[in-house]
Structures are given as structure tokens and as C-alpha cells.
Amino acid sequence: MEAVMTLINQAERIMVLTGAGMSTESGIPDFRSAGGIWTEDTSRMEAMSREYFERRPRDFWPKFKQLFQMKMSGSYEPNAGHKYLADLEKRGKQVDIFTQNIDGLHRKARSSSVYELHGSIQTAACPRCGARYGLSHLLKEEVPECTAETGDHAVCGAVLKTDVVLFGDLVQHFETLYEKLDKADLLLVIGTSLEVAPARFVPEDVSRIPGLKQVIINLEPTYCDHLFDLVIHEKIGEFAKRISAAT
Numbered sequence: 001m002e003a004v005m006t007l008i009n010q011a012e013r014i015m016v017l018t019g020a021g022m023s024t025e026s027g028i029p030d031f032r033s034a035g036g037i038w039t040e041d042t043s044r045m046e047a048m049s050r051e052y053f054e055r056r057p058r059d060f061w062p063k064f065k066q067l068f069q070m071k072m073s074g075s076y077e078p079n080a081g082h083k084y085l086a087d088l089e090k091r092g093k094q095v096d097i098f099t100q101n102i103d104g105l106h107r108k109a110r111s112s113s114v115y116e117l118h119g120s121i122q123t124a125a126c127p128r129c130g131a132r133y134g135l136s137h138l139l140k141e142e143v144p145e146c147t148a149e150t151g152d153h154a155v156c157g158a159v160l161k162t163d164v165v166l167f168g169d170l171v172q173h174f175e176t177l178y179e180k181l182d183k184a185d186l187l188l189v190i191g192t193s194l195e196v197a198p199a200r201f202v203p204e205d206v207s208r209i210p211g212l213k214q215v216i217i218n219l220e221p222t223y224c225d226h227l228f229d230l231v232i233h234e235k236i237g238e239f240a241k242r243i244s245a246a247t
């Protein structure tokens, strides 16, 4: 505990890379652990692809809503881990969070610099005219459509595309992640198996940046634990409570 506290206390600019494990203690299942959402039904992965959306947009939305029903309800709350990261900012640290999660919990915990690599469940856009819509519109109809008026007073009517990055879509903010890494003193990797590209390449790239320390806090070992300066196999909520009590 002392070693990680020293690294955090000494760092002025902290970069954080989070994954689904960040939110399991808020009640949201992760990706691949036993009972995780993709272990139950692999056909879901195919349905959550860009290719499926483009082929069958009207079939996509009921499946999407069924899978993300709870996250779309906004009923989840940040846990001690999200709150700890938000508190670090109050202690004067620059904390930039790059998350693979789409649940919005870092923002809900009031972290101010959050980059959602895999997009957000809160919004969608019209693939035809670009009009943007929030969650309330997405929840009104089973298949949300664009209600923007076209020039001849007709309604666009195209099926909206979620802002969640689907399989086959490009990950967002990745250039910014590397820009911020160049200026960071410390990288905290939290609650991710690091199996999903491009996040999986970050620890190896970081190990080549002189002076940049990296710490992983993850329940289970990952394939690249050996690249980290410190490895902590613990639940993030428990870790956050312990470190907060010791600070």
C-alpha cells in the first residue's frame, strides 16, 4: 500500500485507463468474468456489430435495449472506486480518465476529464442527416427514428445509430490518450482484462516512455502484469476504501 501511495502522492498528472471491472461493484456485470454479459450468449456479440446494425437496424434496437436495459435506465451509482478518482482531483491532481465503459459512472461521480473510448449509451445520431438525440428520445419508441424535418416538410425517419462503439466501429479519443500519456507522471490501469484492442497495447507502449510509472489494480492477473511497476490484485472498491483510510 505504501508504494502505491507514494506514486500517487508524487504524481501531478495521473492518467487512468478503466474497464468493466471498475463498475462491477456498482452492480454492472463485466465482459468476460464468470456470469459476465458476453459469457451468457456469444450471438450477442454478432448482433452488437456495425455490420448487423447496417443490415438490420430495426432488429438491432430491441436487442441493444434488452442487453443494455439497466444501463439505459440510469439506475446505477458510482462506487468507492469512481469516487476515489474524483476525489484525487479535489486534492489538486490532474486526472484524465480514459474508460472502455459506456455506463457514464465516471461523469456521474463528477470526474471532470473523462474520455469514453467506446462511446456512450446516453446518445445517438441520425446516419442520414446527422441530427443528434439524447436518452429520453431513445427510450420513447422501441426503434428510435430521426424526427428532423427535411426540406419538403417530410420527416427524415432514418433509424438512429447509437453512440456506443459497436464491434467494427472505430474506438474514440485514442490519439488524445497518447497525447496525455506523453505528459503524465503515472498511469493507473483499473478493472480491465486488457484483452480488447487497442487498450491492450497501452501497457507495452507505456513501458517504453522513460520516467512514466504504471500501476494495475485488477481482480485477476492479466497477460501483461509483468510490464507494470506495481500489480495489485484486489477489488477497486476495497482498494479505494483502504487507500482513502490510509491517506
Ligand code: NAD
Pocket (backbone or CB within 6 Å): 018, 019, 020, 021, 022, 023, 024, 025, 028, 029, 030, 031, 032, 033, 036, 037, 100, 101, 102, 103, 118, 190, 191, 192, 193, 194, 195, 196, 217, 218, 219, 220, 234, 235, 236, 237
Ligand atoms: P473485461 O470483462 O474483459 O475485464 C474486466 C476485468 O475486471 C477482469 O479482469 C476482472 O478480473 C476485473 N474485475 C472485475 N471486477 C473487478 C473489481 N471489482 N475490481 C477490480 N477488477 C475487477 O472488461 P474490459 O477489459 O473492460 O473489456 C472491455 C469491454 O467491456 C469494453 O468493450 C467495454 O465497453 C465492455 N463493457 C463495459 C461495461 C460498462 O460500461 N460498465 C460493462 C461490460 C462490458
